[in-house]
Amino acid sequence: MVDGVIAQGNASEWSVSELSSALKRTVEDAFGHVRVRGEISGYRGPHSSGHAYFSLKDAGARIDAVVWKGNFNRLRVRPEEGLEVVAIGRLTTYPGKSSYQIVIESLEFAGAGAIMAMLEERKRRLAAEGLFDATRKVELPFLPQVIGVVTSPTGAVIRDILHRLADRFPRRVLVWPVRVQGETSGEEVAAAIRGFNALPEGGAIPRPDVIVVARGGGALEDLLGFSDEVVVRAAAESAIPLISAVGHETDVTLIDFAADVRAPTPTAAAEMVVPVRADLIAAVEGLGARLAIAPVRLLERRRAELRALSRLLPRAEDLLAIPRQRLDQVADRLPRALKANASAHRLRLTRASARLSPEALRNRLERARERLEARAGRLRSATMIQRREWQRQNAQMAASMTRARRALERQLHERGRRLEGVAQLLRALSYQGVLERGFALVRDADGQMVRRAASLAPGAWLELEFADGRRPVQALDDAGGPSSSPPSSPSSGPDPAGRSVRASGKRKAGSEAQTLFDFS
Structure with missing residues (x-):
């Protein structure tokens, strides 16, 4: 037990970062450059940073993969979901997740089967978007004036197309040179198609x-x-x-499904795009010959039909026989009809003249005169009634105007009386009445009223307002001048502030007399 504790205590300690760095160096040294075959899984396109993250998997394992932004644009094979590839790169670890990953430098297809699977998946996805629908396709023009060809300018394809067009029907050909294989082939072909579509109608090109x-x-x-x-x-x-027109008849590419027409070979495309000029000339000559002989045959046929129809027409004598007979019968009845018509009109005239006798006209005029006099009497009565109504309305209007004039005079008198009272009150409250009683209003140089003598400085200019006008004055000190005290004077008297006030009159040369007050 003690030995175990001692052994554990003698083992060197690693920090997490040190252990991660050691594992990273071990993996990178042991697997510096590897080729890994697997199926791409979890690919969602490049990240916003430009890097691409996905996984490579097979039946029993999965490994994370990353393609840095600088290598992604140089890949010959772009990653796609479910594509089986051979990835070439180096193994490393990602300490943030304690996992290992492969940093891919290039991708290759894992055989023809992988390519076909990728193409089938892409075809299915693009077909689901409707890019291969037959409703999007348009018909080729019968005889184009300008033909645009997207191909390599140095290959045999363009020579075959030009030779075939020259044999069938020479047309103007514009060649947009592109690479037909390699990493940039697809981008160049797409740019050429869009470039031809971007050319303006009637432009220099x-x-x-x-x-x-x-x-x-x-x-x-x-x-x-x-x-x-x-x-x-x-x-x-x-x-x-x-x-x-890509490849031979057995070669199939996805552009064949999106194009309006697929040609088995480039030469066959040249045959589809223009007709045979010699055949057109022969057809036009045949149509011209038929057009020249057709009017002659038409005239002969119409002439024969006219002769056949003319035999069926009756003679003029037969057509006019019955109408002539009817005309003779009508001519026989016409004199009797005219006499009968004149008799009928004469009878109607006689009956009308009986109704137009002078006595009848006088009676009608008399009745009309009576009606006119009756209407004139009604009109005179209505006019008199209307005149009396106007007179009544005029009398009412005159009375109303008299009342309005009296009311206006009373209102003006009342307003004048009130105004005189307000004017008397204003004169009583106005300081002008005070000035009339011998007082004066003192203002400083800014026009503000002076209420206290203590607020004045010696030498300050003032303005005195009397009842009959205003005069400028200057405040004097006790010496009698702006800077000295004035001598005491019997005429000076103390003001409420304890200072004496003296007034003296002085006349300047060439000007009117001004009254000066001095406050001490």
């Missing part, structure tokens, strides 16, 4: 009427750029009809 995305055949890994999600979205968003 003509906008294509159709776009052909072309590449020759290759391995499955070489064609992965045309299955990138960014390429598929650019193809689905293209407003210009797009033909996918």
